Amino acid sequence: MRRSNCSYDKALDLKPNDCETWNNKGILLYQSGKLEAAIKSYDTALELKKDFHKAWYNRGFTLYKLGRLEAAIDSYDKALEFNHNDDEALFFRGVAQVDLGLFEEAIASYNKSLELKLNNHEAWYNRGIALGKLERLEEANASLDQAIKMTTFPNSLEVEIYGCEAWKNRALALYILGKLEAVISSYDNALAIQPNDYESWYNRGIVLGNLGRLEEAIASIDRAIQNFLTVNPRPKS
Template sequence: MLKKKLIPHNWIIILIWNILLISCDSPDTKKERYLLKGNEKLKENDTKSAIDFYGEALKIDPDFRDALFNRGLVMYQLNRLENAISDFSSILRTNPVDTLALFQRGVTYMDNGEFYKALEDSKTLIRNNPESWRSHFLEGLVLEQIKNYQESLTSFEKALELFPDNPEVLVNQATIFYYLKDFEKAEVGLKKAEKLDPTEANIFNLRSMIAFDRGELDIALTMINKAIALNSNQAYFYNNRGLYLIFENELEKGLEDINYSLKQNPKNLFAFRNKGIYHYFKNEKELALRYLTEVFEKDPDMELVKDYLEKTNNL
């Protein structure tokens, strides 16, 4: 015969009290508790559970701003850009001038290739919050993407007037100087940014690009490896390293990096270009033409594309 376990009387009181507390929770208390649980899971890098808890909070209150915003950020990090846009848009339906939601939606639109929607969000930010550096920064980022470099520089200059010691803006301004082939001005901005934040990975990524353009492959690889050591989650860094490795004749290592980058960001035309260059070096004419032609049709001014299309046609 099994011995029955007895629960002490005071334990029963505690259990009943806890049940009563839970049952008396208001909807606001419950949704806040789910939000906190989601935030804790996010700290643990458990994004799936974080999304689930934010979802539970939103079942209670579909307009719960903090849950929508945090879930949107997680979706953005996971490259689920349509989901992120949906969450930020839900916030903006309730509050059209929520500056953080507008900024994040603009960035997400931009990364999703919806440049003119991103530009519209930046214009809305500037109209409603002209004294915020972020408003002008977002505008500069989008103008950079549509290759309006001079106007992009103007936007970054306005952002720096409002926040002069901002390494993020300085790096992006230096990137425009890089595109304009003014490497000296780019280096000046990067030096200032590094003094402000020596852990900013994009500084070393841009230095790698400048070194590659100068034909300094060893320096390019050193710089891009430093960038990856500082931020191992950036798909563009792996793509750049893949290109440098190809030019170092480490073709398979280069392809591995490029494929990894594409897995993280399947819309990156630079990665398709680099795959075309890889196939050129492998003497695989048909595959090289397939990738390079696709990129050329979408962005005929991209560096290296036209050169390698001609070289591939001559194989």
């Protein structure tokens, strides 16, 4: 990694006005955990080429990692000013907007991102969460359903986790709507993906209890306890 950084420095000695090299150096610094230095590299790239949308995007991503959310959104806005079709800039702008509680704005960002990349399960999922925060529960369910469709055939642990979380959040929205049988079905689907998820077992048990299905409720909560203790073993006395 240090050798690569030196290579960029040598390249910049020869061509100090090469905005691509400054951008690439910023990426390397980001990957090395030197976030403030990365931003300085992106700033230099942008001084050389103000419409360099990749540098604006990378700057926004780095600012987000530093918790500077408003500045990150401003950078994503600039990236989108110069490239309207950057679905990732729209998506990550939505992420920052959610963190700031700007749920309407986040939904608008996710909508535009999905117009460009319809099969982005993360955008459907995050959109559903934002809609849920606004208590637009039917729309939230529909968005989470789309996320679930995109993760029907998981090919990685990350996709499986998103599928499980989508089912769990769908269950929560359905619970608020009073659709208890559908809640149980959602938890069943979550557990089909991650059978050791003690939160799903526990919440499933509570809903079964609300329906008066007490034996099933007890069995479900027992599974929750077993799985919880597996993950969080009790110390021996």
